[in-house]
Amino acid sequence: MSAVEVADVTKVFETKAGRAASTVRALDAVSLTVAEGEFVALIGPSGCGKSTLMRLIADLDEPSAGEVRVFGMPARQARLERAYGIAFQQSGLLPWRTVRANVELPLQLHGASAADRRARADELIELVGLAEFADRHPDQLSGGMQQRVAIARALAEHPRLLLMDEPFGALDEMTRERLQGELLRIRAETGAAVVFVTHSIPEAVFLADRVVVMSPRPGRITDVVEVERAPVASAADDAVRETDAFFRSVSAVREALHGRQGATPRAAPRGAEAR
Amino acid sequence: MRARGARPLLLGALGALGLAALWELYKALGPAEGVALGGTVLLPRTTDLAMPHVWDAVARAFQPATGAAGELVVVAVARAAAQTLGTAAIGLLLGAVVGVLLALVMQRFRLADRAMLPWLILSQTVPLIALAPLVVAWGGRLELGALQWERWMSVAVIASYLAFFPIAIGTLRGLRAPEQEHLDLFRAQGVGWWGTLRFLRLPAAVPQLLSSLRLGAATAIIGTVVAEVSTGARGGIGRLIVEYAQSGSSDPAKAWAPIAGAVVMGLVAAGIVALAGLALRDYRRAEAR
Numbered sequence: 001m002s003a004v005e006v007a008d009v010t011k012v013f014e015t016k017a018g019r020a021a022s023t024v025r026a027l028d029a030v031s032l033t034v035a036e037g038e039f040v041a042l043i044g045p046s047g048c049g050k051s052t053l054m055r056l057i058a059d060l061d062e063p064s065a066g067e068v069r070v071f072g073m074p075a076r077q078a079r080l081e082r083a084y085g086i087a088f089q090q091s092g093l094l095p096w097r098t099v100r101a102n103v104e105l106p107l108q109l110h111g112a113s114a115a116d117r118r119a120r121a122d123e124l125i126e127l128v129g130l131a132e133f134a135d136r137h138p139d140q141l142s143g144g145m146q147q148r149v150a151i152a153r154a155l156a157e158h159p160r161l162l163l164m165d166e167p168f169g170a171l172d173e174m175t176r177e178r179l180q181g182e183l184l185r186i187r188a189e190t191g192a193a194v195v196f197v198t199h200s201i202p203e204a205v206f207l208a209d210r211v212v213v214m215s216p217r218p219g220r221i222t223d224v225v226e227v228e229r230a231p232v233a234s235a236a237d238d239a240v241r242e243t244d245a246f247f248r249s250v251s252a253v254r255e256a257l258h259g260r261q262g263a264t265p266r267a268a269p270r271g272a273e274a275r
Numbered sequence: 276m277r278a279r280g281a282r283p284l285l286l287g288a289l290g291a292l293g294l295a296a297l298w299e300l301y302k303a304l305g306p307a308e309g310v311a312l313g314g315t316v317l318l319p320r321t322t323d324l325a326m327p328h329v330w331d332a333v334a335r336a337f338q339p340a341t342g343a344a345g346e347l348v349v350v351a352v353a354r355a356a357a358q359t360l361g362t363a364a365i366g367l368l369l370g371a372v373v374g375v376l377l378a379l380v381m382q383r384f385r386l387a388d389r390a391m392l393p394w395l396i397l398s399q400t401v402p403l404i405a406l407a408p409l410v411v412a413w414g415g416r417l418e419l420g421a422l423q424w425e426r427w428m429s430v431a432v433i434a435s436y437l438a439f440f441p442i443a444i445g446t447l448r449g450l451r452a453p454e455q456e457h458l459d460l461f462r463a464q465g466v467g468w469w470g471t472l473r474f475l476r477l478p479a480a481v482p483q484l485l486s487s488l489r490l491g492a493a494t495a496i497i498g499t500v501v502a503e504v505s506t507g508a509r510g511g512i513g514r515l516i517v518e519y520a521q522s523g524s525s526d527p528a529k530a531w532a533p534i535a536g537a538v539v540m541g542l543v544a545a546g547i548v549a550l551a552g553l554a555l556r557d558y559r560r561a562e563a564r
Contacts, residue, residue, distance in 0.1 A: 055459075058459075058463055059463075060459050060462055060463060079462075079463060079465050080465040081465070082464065082465055084463075086459075086460065086463045088456050088459070088460070090454075090456050092454075092456040092457055092459075092460050094457070094474075094475070094478070095560045095561045096478050096481075096557045096558040096560060105464075105474070106464055108474070109461075109464050109466050109470055109474060110464070137557075137560055139560055139561075
């Protein structure tokens, strides 16, 4: 059984600008399958529908046509059964709760006992390396630390699928690379499948097994790049970033992105469009 | 924390002193008959009858209310203020319950929001003076077993009628304060309206709730005082203001004591809400930044 199955999904948004109602085709007949334990990155320019696709998988929006299944269930049922954990670009921590109480939130919402909550939260806070900060409030943490708390919260209920919408998008480069390494380590420990939305090519290549390249207007999947894995001791090792395999994959994704998107009159010679 | 707490108090005291100084300054320099333009008085008279000296008013407060012996004016004012404050507190409580419930209904049902909001706004345009006798009359017809409807209950109802409005509007804004990201998070957890309310909307509404309570407390006190006057309820500060004002021509300094008492009541109410805010300070972290 696959973790995520997206079949022929179309999403149309209706916008009302003044009197004229117009429609935006955010996704056009998109199909995608994510295997269990697989790490898939969605990449593409703004407006290509990558976040929309993730929101459909999470059942935060409903597709206009087509079907989304998560672990064989309809997306809605999967959401209600908490089949996935989710993290957004803004950490979305509740400012009135301490780090521990924020991590406990999903457990509390679903009626876990106080003792169980605490034990699990301490475990997760340890996992993301914030043990000393468990009793702080989010406003006392750096952006990177807040994002780690958000990841810990997403993992609270042992999800076999993690949905992440540019979780490192607002962080500085150094923090970002460190957290990418940590995410791979955490993912190796939990074995969860991940759908990761990003607009950074190196980030996608470093993290993912497969990079799904999307293009806008209408949102479509234009290419899927299998990432070459360099033979290093650990995938989370930063040395991966220096290997030839890494660079080759980065080039492959870049070409896939620009093959269509770069087809502007200035950049490409006449008739050189990808399709 | 303590040093910061003392500063506003000091500034407040300075402000009161400044006001007294301004009073005396105008009394010393202003024309005795005031300034009138075509029959309209623009600036008040400065005679001792219209504007007694601040110190006379203060001194009068520490003399017996009537005759040579008996209860001091301050004691009478304090007792009346305590009663009015109690009535206002009940009115505020009633108004808060109604206001929060209305806000919940309006948050939950968009239709209710559209249908009710105009009526709520309209309700506040009804003059209090017109309302007071109606409430008293309705209350008089009410039979609740052993409970006897009393004047102060009418007063509390009128106070709540004024207080619920800012609380309903403020709470509604607060309930709508959570960002989309937080709402998405709760939806992703498969949490329903009640869980979202309890763990997200209500905590997020605390800052708005507190400021609307502050506003509601002030209007409840004003409402109580005005309702006491217009329903003729006994024992409250509203009654005392009328009583003392009637002796104005012979004893002008006395009339200012219940007015000062009303101001102190407002301060006490604001202080109580501020204390509540202190207890809920974790929910106001976003404000501090």
